[in-house]
Amino acid sequence: MAANGMLEFQTPGMNGYAVKYSPFFDDRIAVATSQNFGLVGNGRLYICKMGMNGIEAEKWFDTQDALYDVAWSEIHENQAVVASGDGSVKLFDINLNEFPIQAWQEHRREVYSVAWNLVAKDTFASSSWDGTIKIWNPHRPASVLTLPTHSCTYSTAWSPHSPSVISSVTSDSHLRVFDLRTPASSSNHLVHLVPVHGVAPRTNGVPGAEMYSSQPSECLSHDWNKYRPETIATAGVDTIIRTFDLRNAMGGPLAQLAGHDYAVRKVAWSPHLSDILLSASYDMTCRVWSDGSKTQPVGQPNAMVAQGREIGRMSRHTEFCTGIDWCLFGSEGWCASVSWDKKLLVWDVRAIMRQ
């Protein structure tokens, strides 16, 4: 155990890319890792267990190519799906050894994100640098649906409130929301296309139109708020975390959280508190934020962009921070983070909050 009640687990030779708490067991964590910073070499999925002796690797699975993301099955407590650099998506069962129970090779470039549907639990999704999101059923040999984003897609996520709403953020600086209930058409179920950097400033003198706009930049991560069904946080290369209300998506961000010095690699809303989120950044810090929604009304027609507040910072990683996740169980503040420094850290957000 490290200082400050922080738990530490090393992944020798393997740089961390993603971390996820099991939705079934409070002591189980999956970590996706890669050799050589994910540029070349193998990947490894660690299944870690927390116990009296700290964190131990219960099992691991090696893969041919780098692993960039992992998502636990929501229906089967022993299964998790991984996103691989070779374009494959693999489903592992931790009761078995060595090999995945299913592997799908459809993406034409690196798969960077996987997400399990929280409502329709027989469904998960993957997104890739090939400019697509693919939707899968663990029992089917081929993808169920392919949604084009036409842009390197760094992150995909399901709405926690709907079985059929899925979103993505991409290198083209846009947040896309797809609703699979819409009829098949040339729009490919796309219902929102939100420029994360804001609408272009207008020359015809609309006052305030330029207020929200900044430069387009690659968007790397996003997450749905667990309590406000229309709220999504996005983050990426321009270092700013933004929250959007899909009911007025083109009205610009609800809140802008500025502070990271380099790109933000991952954002995650708290499962317990509606205004709190965590971020992991290339600036080697993980930060805790309040989006300001508890203290000021948001979405008012004349409201300024809420400036949320950084309420804590965890600086114990010594390389790029790539993954972060909240523990769903117990007291509301435990989280896990991974980094290229080959460490999984499990820590309590409340211990690093500013008084």
Added chain:
Amino acid sequence: MSSPAQKRLGQVSGHLGGKVSGRDAILQKNPDDVVVTACLRTAFTKGGKGGFKDTAGADLLVGALKSLIERSKIDPGLVEDIAVGNVLAPGGGATEFRAAALVAGFPVSTALKSLNRQCSSGLQACVDIANAISAGMIEIGVGAGVESMSSQYGPDAVTEFSELLESHPEAKNCKVSMGLLSEQMAKDRKVSRKDQDAFAASSYQKALRAQEDGLFDEEIAPLTVKYENPKTDNWEEITVSKDDGVRPGITAESLGKIKPAFAKDGSIHAGNASQISDGAAAVLLMKRSTAERLGQTILGKYVAASVAGVAPLLMGVGPWAAIPKVFEQAGINKDDVDIYEINEAFASQCLWCSNNLGLDPEKINPKGGAIAFGHPLGATGARQVSTLLYELRRRGEKVGVTSMCVGTGMGMAAIWVAE
């Protein structure tokens, strides 16, 4: 950049730009940039009397495309599409340009289209190809432009307006001749004859100096054609490698003596308007990753383009409308730009646009423009890419804008970065 590891590194290193914006952002090199690996033009010669007066437009295009293949050493079979801007040819020149591509050495598998957005056709051709590459429709393409004003300039170029079009007050303005409406615009916007002549004389002087210093040599691909010598009536074979509109001894004072062409009390004349010319230009475009894989020399990259509509009678203000729009898209401002290539359709409109955008006159058309060496309508937009990129490279500068006004009331602008 061929190994997967290097591609991954390229992708991920883009994340570390931090708070990059504006000029720094467009200077970044990313694998999915659309880059120019070769660009050139024929010389521009005077309509009706210059070296290309007896050369068909399609033959000029053959010359430009052939030179592009030779210079870039690209395998023509890898080029998937060619877009050719042209204004005057019947049917847009679609048939003879496809034939020209075959003559130039492209295989039947290389597609071709012609397009017409009036004086910006050559730029539109480059932008269409760049967009098709960005969208993944094609991997490698050529944006080109050509015009033989010697053979195709005249009243036939515009279809008679129907009663319906004539009945609409703004619509009928679309056919007002360029000279007349520019005269009116110069009057309304108070661009004086003196200022126009000074601007035009400076265009001639800059072009002459550039020609003497050999600054057009890189962009011009010499072309050998048949030419009927008017003195001897004999057919000769000549090689044209210089713009023949550029001439010495032109000053604001000498231009001041020319009679106005469109109105007695007017200010526009042959010396302060663009010349009627023949010529062609071509630009080879592909993704940076493709260029690196093929070992192509990267001359610059395409960043963004805009098109804007203005009132038909004020078509000359087009660049004034289009340039701020493209700045918005790219997130830069006028001071981030090192060179502006703004087509000199008329000294009056070019001057008005640059004054009203607050541009530094030193940055505008440093090698002169259409007043000095001509404006073969469909070719100009593609010509500007060569003129701009070679000059930026020569000076060690980076960011350039090409822009022009467009007949019937439009403007177009594009941002390019030299590398």
